[in-house]
Amino acid sequence: MDAPTLSYDLCVVTFIDILGFRAIVQRDNPISIFKRLTAMRRINGIDEPDEELSFHAFSDSIVRVRRIRGSVSEAVGLEANDIGLAQMDLFHEGVLIRGGLTVGQCYGDRNIVFGPAVIRAYDIESNLAKHPIVAIDPEVRRDIDMVQEFPNRLNRMKGLGPLIAVGEEGETWVDYLSISRQELDEDADVLEGLAQHKVIIDRGLSLYDEPRIRSKYEWLAAYHNNFCMGYAHIDTLPLLVRAGLTAMATVALQERIREWRKRPYGETHDICGSEHDGREEDDFGEEDHRNLEKLKS
The missing domain is CATH 3.30.70.1230 (Nucleotide cyclase, GGDEF domain)
Incomplete structure (x- = not known):
């Protein structure tokens, strides 16, 4: 045949x-x-x-x-x-x-x-x-x-x-x-998707200490935060991944937030339930500040 x-x-x-x-x-x-x-x-x-x-x-x-x-x-x-x-x-x-x-x-x-x-x-x-x-x-x-x-x-x-x-x-x-x-028509749907994305990354950072696995979630945190910071008309700051970041990543994120607030877009569209009018604010908690001090020392 x-x-x-x-x-x-x-x-x-x-x-x-x-x-x-x-x-x-x-x-x-x-x-x-x-x-x-x-x-x-x-x-x-x-x-x-x-x-x-x-x-x-x-x-x-x-x-x-x-x-x-x-x-x-x-x-x-x-x-x-x-x-x-x-x-x-x-x-x-x-x-x-x-x-x-x-x-x-x-x-x-x-x-x-x-x-x-x-x-x-x-x-x-x-x-x-x-x-x-x-x-x-x-x-x-x-x-x-x-x-x-x-x-x-x-x-x-x-x-x-x-x-x-x-x-x-x-x-x-x-x-x-x-x-x-691109597939979502409403800003609220975008935020819901990002909120779910954040939950899974937060969970991964809290569960895994092994460098091989943890590094994947650290990269995802940076990708997630970078994406969130790309919005001007939506307040995505409450959706940023902050817990579990390295001291270096915490410093970089704080700097990104400062730059984000300086962008000349006026007031952001409040969807997450918090008003941000471009003023400098301290967005970090006690653990973040401890990381900053470790990096400085």
Whole structure:
């Protein structure tokens, strides 16, 4: 019997690793685990043929394949949007993921997936995703567009708007907080989502002392606070993560708050229940001040 004729397609390939999966399997029932795995199957509302997308899950590893029929930038944007929404849904259940996203040659159907892009996506997840992020292949970043800087916000990639963020060290990842914010119509819904995000980070910082795990929540705290400080018309200060920060991070956050208050936007829109009119205030408690004194000494 002759072997079928196969060929690679140009695809967006995302490799996902669910962190702490061993503990999830030991703790949760099969239905709950199944729901979490299939959350990464999420696709947007844009009409795309089923054959353009494939999803493969094995234990804690998930591979998503999106075939590119038009613009590479559009396909990356669609994939980033899907990943970001799924990542936020999982985060609200206390599940962290890490991943790698690339563009390249791949074959995938309902039963099998392979190709250079799958290996590349795995390598990106393993080597570049140091935090609970879905890291973007640096080559994809260079090919799509140049980086554009926005004051007081995470850097963005031109052409992909708030879908992809660029950190201070040049790392590029799916900006799931901004993607979730785009899906919400009301400021109150945004704040509710950020409040849930803060609760999970606070809990992680209070539970974990092991550096390998704690560092993930420290990074998430910085990401969360940076996102909150990007708003001018909404008072997000009560939603900042403060407890459990290192002395250095506490000093940096206090400085960010001072700068935030100096921005020439007038009074902020009070949604969190506290008025801020730009005056200098002491936003820190006793523990924060003790951290400051330790750093000074």
